[in-house]
Amino acid sequence: xxxxxxxxxxxxxxxxxxxxxxxxxxxxxxxxxxxxxxxxxxxxxxxxxxxxxxxxxxxxxxxxxxxxxxxxxxxxxxxxxxxxxxxxxxxxxxxxxxxxxxxxxxxxxxxxxxxxxxxxxxxxxxxxxxxxxxxxxxxxxxxxxxxxxxxxxxxxxxxxxxxxxxxxxxxxxxxxxxxxxxxxxxxxxxxxxxxxxxxxxxxxxxxxxxxxxxxxxxxxxxxxxxxxxxxxxxxxxxxxxxxxxxxxxxxxxxxxxx
Numbered sequence: 719x720x721x722x723x724x725x726x727x728x729x730x731x732x733x734x735x736x737x738x739x740x741x742x743x744x745x746x747x748x749x750x751x752x753x754x755x756x757x758x759x760x761x762x763x764x765x766x767x768x769x770x771x772x773x774x775x776x777x778x779x780x781x782x783x784x785x786x787x788x789x790x791x792x793x794x795x796x797x798x799x800x801x802x803x804x805x806x807x808x809x810x811x812x813x814x815x816x817x818x819x820x821x822x823x824x825x826x827x828x829x830x831x832x833x834x835x836x837x838x839x840x841x842x843x844x845x846x847x848x849x850x851x852x853x854x855x856x857x858x859x860x861x862x863x864x865x866x867x868x869x870x871x872x873x874x875x876x877x878x879x880x881x882x883x884x885x886x887x888x889x890x891x892x893x894x895x896x897x898x899x900x901x902x903x904x905x906x907x908x909x910x911x912x913x914x915x916x917x918x919x920x921x922x923x924x925x926x927x928x929x930x931x932x933x934x935x936x937x938x939x940x941x942x943x944x945x946x947x948x949x950x951x952x953x954x955x956x957x958x959x960x961x962x963x964x965x966x967x968x969x970x971x972x973x974x975x976x
């Protein structure tokens with residue numbers, strides 16, 4: 719079963735709850751652990767326990783700077799976004815490099831509260847193969863009965879999400895996280911249950927990702943392989959070392975045809 723995301727329109731918060739975690743610079747040691755997972759682990763896990771929620775869309779190619787563009791739309795308060803960012807950071811790091819990633823947690827008063835995660839807000843991404851655009855619409859900090867706004871969608875981004883973040887391409891209309899991969903695939907919601915990360919910090923999660931038997935690895939690395947396979951479809955199979963790897967090829971067999 720696909721794990722549903724949070725519908726964007728649902729922004730109410732309980733300001734009497736404990737304060738939400740604020741952003742902090744990502745620990746370099748944690749980043750090394752999640753970006754240097756051995757290829758053997760990827761190959762052993764394959765799709766793991768991740769649900770294949772990717773859908774093919776009838777869209778023109780989405781590009782930026784002459785490269786396929788990956789568009790992510792989410793929010794810091796969202797636990798489903800929190801879970802999926804782990805896999806997104808891992809998958810995208812196989813094609814390029816992030817700078818300025820922050821750590822934060824999902825809202826303390828939502829389902830799966832305080833899920834340890836990253837925020838794309840204020841970060842940059844460099845790749846010879848892809849362009850990555852992130853829109854973290856809201857923080858996890860309460861404000862006026864909702865959450866503090868961070869970034870606004872452009873008109874073009876509004877058109878994409880209003881067209882493809884609804885059935886038959888999504889289980890729920892307007893859910894986040896929403897990811898458009900080059901105008902070929904979309905993901906709406908998370909590929910695994912955020913509850914699997916409950917009561918863990920970044921070091922604890924990252925330290926398990928080299929163990930193929932870990933439940934966290936099966937979920938996160940499995941999702942990263944699915945995302946990697948989709949990314950390879952829009953990059954023309956480049957870089958070859960990533961796209962031809964056994965774990966990527968196994969995940970590619972699960973992608974919807976189109």
